[in-house]
Amino acid sequence: MCGRFASFRQAQELADAFDVDEVTEAARAVLPSYNVAPTQPVRIVLDRAGTAGAPPHREMHAARWGLVPAWATDLRVGYKMINARRESLDDRPAFRVSLQRRRCVVPADGYYEWQRRGGAKTPYFIHGAAAAPIAFAGLYAFWRDPERADDDPARWVLSTTIVTTAAVAELAGLHDRVPVVLDAAERERWLDPGLTGTADALRVLDGVEPHLVFHRVSDRVNRVAEDEPGLIAPA
Numbered sequence: 001m002c003g004r005f006a007s008f009r010q011a012q013e014l015a016d017a018f019d020v021d022e023v024t025e026a027a028r029a030v031l032p033s034y035n036v037a038p039t040q041p042v043r044i045v046l047d048r049a050g051t052a053g054a055p056p057h058r059e060m061h062a063a064r065w066g067l068v069p070a071w072a073t074d075l076r077v078g079y080k081m082i083n084a085r086r087e088s089l090d091d092r093p094a095f096r097v098s099l100q101r102r103r104c105v106v107p108a109d110g111y112y113e114w115q116r117r118g119g120a121k122t123p124y125f126i127h128g129a130a131a132a133p134i135a136f137a138g139l140y141a142f143w144r145d146p147e148r149a150d151d152d153p154a155r156w157v158l159s160t161t162i163v164t165t166a167a168v169a170e171l172a173g174l175h176d177r178v179p180v181v182l183d184a185a186e187r188e189r190w191l192d193p194g195l196t197g198t199a200d201a202l203r204v205l206d207g208v209e210p211h212l213v214f215h216r217v218s219d220r221v222n223r224v225a226e227d228e229p230g231l232i233a234p235a
Helices: 011-017 025-029 075-080 093-101 169-173 184-191 198-205
Strands: 005-007 033-036 041-048 057-065 083-085 103-108 110-117 120-128 134-144 156-166 177-179 212-216
Touching (some): 011 025, 011 041, 011 057, 041 184, 083 177, 093 103, 093 198, 103 156
Antiparallel strands (some): 005 033, 041 057, 041 103, 103 134, 110 120, 120 212, 134 156, 156 177
C-alpha cells in the first residue's frame, strides 16, 4: 500500500518533468512535503482530450488524497480510498468510471513503507534509482458538496487515489503491496484520453517493473507533524 509519501519539488519543476501545458493556481499553492498524509492536497497530472483534432492538453491540478466518488454522501468516504487495488479496479463502482476516463499520475519523490517484524514496525523510504521524480498511477473523481451554494467555487472537490499492486522481489520483503510506478512510455499510455476501455487501461499496468531502491529511515516519519528533509535520510 501507500499511506505516506514525499513530494518536495516545486510545481514548475514537476511541470517540466512531466511535459505539463497548464499548471493551475491550486497546484502551485500545494506546499512541498516530506511527509504527505491522506486527505492532504497533492498534485496530479492528467490529459484532457483536444478539440478538432488537436492533441491532448496536459494539466496539473491539486487534489485531495483519498478518492471521493460522485455518489458519496460526504468526504469521509475518501479515508478508505487513498489506495485502489489494481486487481479490483474494474469491479468496484468507486473506481470503474475513473478507470475508464479519469486516469492521472501522482508525481512523487518516493514513498514510505513499514516492515513488520514481530511487534516492531521499521520505516523505509522507497524511491527511484535516478534523481528524477517518479509517477504513481492514479485515478481521480469530482464530488459535489451538497452543503455549498451553486455559485460557491469550492462546491466541487477534486480527489485522487493511488493504484497499488502485488509487491515482488526485494520490495515484497517490506510489504505485500506497492504503488504502481509508471515509466515515461507507460505514463503516456495511461494518460491517453483516447483509451476508454477498462481492459485496455488495465493492460497498461501489466508488467510494470519500476526500478526502485530503499533504505531505512527514522521513525520520526510516523508522526504526521514531522515534515523536513531529514525524514528521508538513511537512519
